Amino acid sequence: MRLACTLAGAAIGQTGTNPVVGAVVVRDGRIVGIGAHLRQGEPHAEVHALGMAHTAARGATLYVTLEPCAHTGLTPPCTDAIRHAGIARVVIGCVDPDPRCRGKGIAALARWGISVTCGVLPEQTRALIASFAHRIETNRPYVTLKMAMSLDGALATSSGESKWMTGERTRAAGRALRHMHDAIAIGIGTARADDPLLTVRTEGGRDPVRIVFDSQLRLPPTARLLAPRNDGAPTAIVCAAHDAPRDAEDALRARGAHILRTDAPTRVDAAQALTMLAAMRIGSVLVEGGGILAGALLELRLVQRVVAHIAPMIVGDGAKRAFVFDGSPHLIESIRFSNVSIDQIDDDIVWSGTLDT
Numbered sequence: 001m002r003l004a005c006t007l008a009g010a011a012i013g014q015t016g017t018n019p020v021v022g023a024v025v026v027r028d029g030r031i032v033g034i035g036a037h038l039r040q041g042e043p044h045a046e047v048h049a050l051g052m053a054h055t056a057a058r059g060a061t062l063y064v065t066l067e068p069c070a071h072t073g074l075t076p077p078c079t080d081a082i083r084h085a086g087i088a089r090v091v092i093g094c095v096d097p098d099p100r101c102r103g104k105g106i107a108a109l110a111r112w113g114i115s116v117t118c119g120v121l122p123e124q125t126r127a128l129i130a131s132f133a134h135r136i137e138t139n140r141p142y143v144t145l146k147m148a149m150s151l152d153g154a155l156a157t158s159s160g161e162s163k164w165m166t167g168e169r170t171r172a173a174g175r176a177l178r179h180m181h182d183a184i185a186i187g188i189g190t191a192r193a194d195d196p197l198l199t200v201r202t203e204g205g206r207d208p209v210r211i212v213f214d215s216q217l218r219l220p221p222t223a224r225l226l227a228p229r230n231d232g233a234p235t236a237i238v239c240a241a242h243d244a245p246r247d248a249e250d251a252l253r254a255r256g257a258h259i260l261r262t263d264a265p266t267r268v269d270a271a272q273a274l275t276m277l278a279a280m281r282i283g284s285v286l287v288e289g290g291g292i293l294a295g296a297l298l299e300l301r302l303v304q305r306v307v308a309h310i311a312p313m314i315v316g317d318g319a320k321r322a323f324v325f326d327g328s329p330h331l332i333e334s335i336r337f338s339n340v341s342i343d344q345i346d347d348d349i350v351w352s353g354t355l356d357t
Contacts, residue, residue, distance in 0.1 A: 001093055001121045004065045007036040008045070008128050013180035014206065016040040017283040019066055019096075019132035023049040025087075027060035040281065044069065046078040050085045058086030065093040065125045067118070070105040079108045089115040093125025097133045131284040134304060140274040142284045143302055145294055146177055148309040149322045155291055158318030160193060165311040170348040174288075174309060175200055178208050181286040183237070183277065185211035187293035188218050191225065198225050198288075209233050209282060213293050215241040215268045217248035217259070226255040234258035237280075239273040241266050270302055295325030298335055303355055306337065310349040 007022030014020075015037055023045035025033035033056070035048025043051075046068055050057050068078035068090070082090060090109055095118065096102050109116050126133070131142030148166050149155055156162035164171065178184050178200050186196070191212050198210045210225045217240050219226075226235040235256035240249070243265045252259060260276050262269035277285065287297060297303050308322075328334060337353030344350070 001063050004063050005121065005124050005128060007034060008065050011036045011038055014039055016182055016281045017135055019129040021045040021064065021066045023062060023064040025049045025053040025057055025060050025062050027056050032056040032060065041074045043075060044078050047081050050081055059088045061089040061091060062087045063091045065128055067092050067096040067101060068105040069101045070108045071100045079105050083112050087114060091120055092118040093120055094122050097136050135278055135283055139278055141278050141282050142304050143287060143297065144305045144307060145287045145303045146174060146307040147289065147294060147322045150311050150313045150315045152314045153322045154315035154319035155289060155322050156320040157315055166309045166348045167346045170309050170345045173345060177286055179206050181208050181284045182282045183209040183211050183285045185213060185285050185287045187290050188212060188214040189292060190290040191219055191223060195224050210236040212236055213239045213268050215244065215266065217244040217252060219252060221251045221255050226257060228256060239268045241268055270297060270300055274302060291321045291324040295323045298323060299325040305352065305354050307352040310351060312347045
């Protein structure tokens with residue numbers, strides 16, 4: 001099951017609104033097949049593992065991180081493939097939270113006389129599907145907020161200087177996070193100030209869909225993030241207010257952008273925008289700034305995880321802050337975190353935690 005978890009983890013960020021899943025087929029104490037779900041619409045992990053095992057799957061044990069599906073979606077039911085392969089026993093990490101499948105895959109296997117064990121490495125296997133489970137429960141993507149900041153919580157100096165607070169290896173770790181998410185989002189202030197590309201820029205990396213929260217469509221049509229893509233995705237998705245200028249929309253559409261207008265008249269309804277993004281099969285979003293967007297999403301409790309890259313420096317007063325929103329005067333109402341981890345990259349600190357609900 002640990003190997004199956006490793007296989008699943010390698011595909012994080014590639015499966016859209018589908019969960020990452022790993023599978024291993026074992027016969028007579030020997031691994032005869034491995035597989036992972038690699039991309040939405042393609043075969044699931046079980047099918048890949050069974051295909052590798054071929055005839056050795058008959059009478060074998062299948063280890064899979066998530067309950068096999070028993071319904072027809074973009075692909076046929078995995079339970080049917082398991083049955084036809086002659087698997088004798090299935091060991092499952094965790095139950096599928098999707099109502100279309102929850103418990104039904106286990107029931108189907110048991111009905112056919114296949115031995116089923118469920119709940120092996122439950123914490124690890126549930127952590128793998130955190131973004132999938134969140135989308136099922138909320139109909140919104142899983143949002144990770146990543147910020148590079150000073151010790152005193154500054155994104156930039158009072159003059160706007162921010163390159164580079166953290167070291168090169170820390171910045172490379174930040175770019176690796178982009179590969180692990182379906183989309184990357186920034187606010188219009190960051191887009192106009194930095195004119196970023198929002199690409200992975202690492203060998204073998206997959207560029208996420210680019211998103212800009214831009215209530216009045218002030219993104220210049222010459223912005224570098226509107227560069228054409230070769231994967232069929234829009235150059236960018238721009239989330240706007242209902243009353244944003246129509247001529248600005250036309251100019252951005254001419255550059256290949258997709259415009260999402262939310263119902264609020266003068267601002268972006270962030271919750272609605274995230275729901276619309278989930279409908280576009282975006283299962284996870286990495287938000288990289290700036291402070292106003294970060295603060296708004298935190299205040300609305302629309303963030304699930306924060307990753308802070310903290311540089312060994314203090315900027316002082318007048319700096320641009322990492323989280324801009326009206327805080328509460330009471331500590332009991334403050335935003336708190338759990339599942340905290342702290343790592344070090346050279347002289348930088350990488351802090352991460354999930355928001356308490």
